[in-house]
Amino acid sequence: MSLVYSGVLSHAPGITGRAHLVENTEKRDEFYAALENQKSEIMDSGAEAIIVIAAEHFANFFMNNMPAYCIGIGDSYEGPIEDPKWLGIEKTKIPGAPNLAKRLTKNIMQTVDVAYSEEWKFDHGIMVPLNFLTPKYDLPVIPVNINCQGPPLTPLHRAWAFGEALRRACDEVPEKIALVGTGGISHWPATPDSGKINEPWDREFLGHLMRNDKDALLGYSDEDTYNDAGQGGFEIRTFITAAAAAQGQGDLQFYTAEIPIFAVGCTVARFSIE
């Protein structure tokens, strides 16, 4: 049928793994409630599968053969690769949607040279979103990766084109599909600066994102992003792809920089499908 939902959410491992350390529990619980609401919206959309556009962290891909874009076409997946106690998520098996994923991939290849894989181990970049959005792991998942870790990175305008290709592919299959982009905005994860957040930068970016302002979104350079938003800011690619797929305006349902121990400005938003 079509794309029935497009949204974005944060995926930092602290969101589940450091929940017990948070001082500002009121804000944490507001965030969790926003994620619960996102889960309900996806369920209410009638989605039969969910595409998770992630920025993985060396769970599957390395600099010996790093795809700019990759889609999972496997029967099932496993995760997390991280220590379950550290992440706060038990190891489990997650159903894939191989037939649908292959049809989407074939269509996307009309405009974007996407890689594909029948093997995929999920790290926190996918497991944290699934933990909130499909906690029973009963909704088939199509993992998608955009390389945001090992430069050289795909240009932002290609991330936009990838989103457009995903949208076209979704609209040409009979299944109802939800899509989420997961990543951080400004953040300096896995460094001693973990917890640093550039809130003004985040809010300006989110303004562009909610207006689905293509020119503004594609106007960021990696150099400026690195300086202003840290290496974690490279993950804006996943949000841009989700916006390009939706083509409509966004509704920022939750944002806070007040839980720095999660090491990211915690974000939940959805887009109008236009």
Added chain:
Amino acid sequence: MSLYNLQKFLYELNRNESIQENYSENIDSLIAKYSLTDEEINALKEGDIGLLYVLGVNGQILMHYAALLGIEWFDYLEMMREGVRIHGPVRDGVYAMTGGGESFTNEEKER
């Protein structure tokens, strides 16, 4: 090239449970398959998070490795800071420490 090999080893370790089994007992034979400098070998044998960070190991790879070693979150952050204090700035990659080594969370400051 050596940093590449160092990261490749940790990448394989982080994602492969069969390699993780008996890791500490098998570390010599495991790392012998990779072309590493003496400094890198010693850092791996010591589980020296600070030195590995300074050598330029990608932060995500290092974070997962620290979790595998069972290192608590705040200890892990402090080990990276200590590495910079001892060995100087991060030598490669995009995970350099950009601040002055201060903590950005109340939870850590109040420990």
